[in-house]
Amino acid sequence: MTVEGLVKHFPVKGGFPIRRTVGAVKAVDGLDFTIHAGESLGLVGESGCGKSTTGRLLARLLEPSAGTIRYRDRDITRANRRQLAPIRSEIQMIFQDPYSSLNPRQTVGTIIGGPMEVNGINPPGGREARVRELLQTVGLNPEHYNRFPHEFSGGQRQRIGVARALALEPKLIIADEPVSALDVSIQAQVVNLLRRVQRELGIAFLFIAHDLAVVRHFSERVAVMYLGKIVEVGDRQAIYERPRHPYTHALLSAVPEGVLDEVIDERLEEVTDEETADEEAAAGRRERIRLTGDVPSPTNPPSGCRFRTRCWKAQDKCAAEEPPLVRLSGNAEGHLTACHFPEEGTTLARGEDIIMKAG
Template sequence: MTVTDPSGAARAEGAGTAERRELLKVTGLVKHFPIRKGLLQKQVAAVQAVDGLDFTVREGETLSLVGESGCGKSTTGRLITRLEEPTAGKIEFEDRDITHLKDGPMRPLRRDIQMIFQDPYSSLNPRHTVGKIVSAPFHLQDVKPEGGVKKAVQDLLELVGLNPEHYNRYPHEFSGGQRQRIGIARTLALKPRLIVADEPVSALDVSIQAQVVNLLEDLQDELNLTYVMIAHDLSVVRHVSDRVAVMYLGKIVEIADRDPLYERPMHPYTVALMSAVPIPDTKRRHERERIRLQGDVPSPINPPPACRFHTRCWKAQDICKTQEPPLVELAPRHQVACHFPENAPAGTSDTPSGDVPPADPGSR
């Protein structure tokens, strides 16, 4: 797929991301939610929602976080936007450490880092008009747009495909897709540079999802936005992403450019995820084996030791239960955390060829 830049020159989607300036850098990010019991509320355990993430996001690109429900995607998004306080690790925005910034110093940065929430029904105050909802960022940041607040809000509504005359209407008068457009307009009010989109289309009808996805892509090209997209629909992710990070139980197990990840996934968990992506062509469906993982996702309160996926992995051996695999680059811009990766270049596996017996499809 190609898109056309303002100069009219066609560029490959995702091309040149390696040369762009680094906007966000996350190092060793951890978030544990304490579990307390008793009269004194003593901590007895912790939910290890995010447990040591490392990734970067370059200016103008879209990095998507994917994985099963409960793997820590949304928590990661809330940590990046500083809606949650990290337990450990480091978050840098434009080389500035924002990990533990207090509300005062963080307030100006709210203009540059914004979030699109998953549910367009609960994220809009039903008692406020559209004008009041979209203009809230101007008032909170004491920004006086040229031409007045009302004119700026109407321009934003028009930008996201709504009628400027909707200014005085209430959220209940709109459909789900229109409400999400209102939320996007509010997000764009302060001209942010980084937007964390937490499953922005999952609550919408399928017929509306494509419209919102295309709107986000058009806005990215027009306003030079950078996205961290949180999603579970792998078809949508393939359409919008430059790079994809796969999460499992609080950790990134694979991160790579979009096309290499979809065409040659290396981590067994990613292979299983990709096998579940629907194929529109009925003639090609029989060509791919559907991998069904056995067992449930372990509890984040007491995750398995070493490789957290070894309890469900058909390639697991003793080393997977005792040594945690590091996230290493096995191909250009393709990092994997696995002792026995699939589709890996020759010589990159931790075990000699032939030491791993072929997997029985029925055991997957």
């Protein structure tokens, strides 16, 4: 899937007695990225930066305001319901809240088998046999076919959501904060399940999350989003070890000392010896940057670089010109950054902590 210039503005209504448009919430304001077949792209950023809106745009649950979405060389930006029907089964979504994303009046069998019925799919052996197979795939008891969602825990409900997404054998799954509503002890189980599914079935993922530790070990590439814009994108090693955008530096430094390194080892499986050694070498020596205040309003974002009101390196040029998302000198191929005055490619501690207030 390829996205070019993707925009989504939500109109703000005002006035009395006639309701008229007085502004717009610029939730997504010009995104360019590609999700390659079989890969996992992580999308990270603060709450309100437009991550979930981006996911819903790609799933065509929302209508884009502008831009282009191409899936398998086909433009689906303005495709209607009939035109989307042949590919709807290939793009599935896992929602954030496992409690509200399942119909409490339907059994697990109906929930998982529903997509197959809607799309007229009759797998060999019948739909019930396929649903029971999917329940086993996601680590649930096939005998729970006739149970209702309220009889399951949060982690089990999210597994049901994963099984529902897999029912149509999709090529792309958009996972919108799939573990953020779960207890920490359960998060690793769901993440490991998704990693196994991606590895065994070759499904591409857009993994939306704010947990940097989880994203680091699930996604091959990572895109950092701020106020409707992607400010940096690259492979996970480049983003986590050699970030260039000040906002990426701030996000990484916000993780408490040791958490990014220790929690991963405890919660996620298959951490290689080399990865563990690299993380232990970096532990305790990372830089400290603290951003206070809220992100500026998306109805009236700052001119030029949107991060400039919270950036310690901002200059007049940052207010006058919007930095393009380009490859900087010293960056690896595919590592793009949008900054006029990029940081050094390191997360090592600096001379003193940086504390910035929103301006």
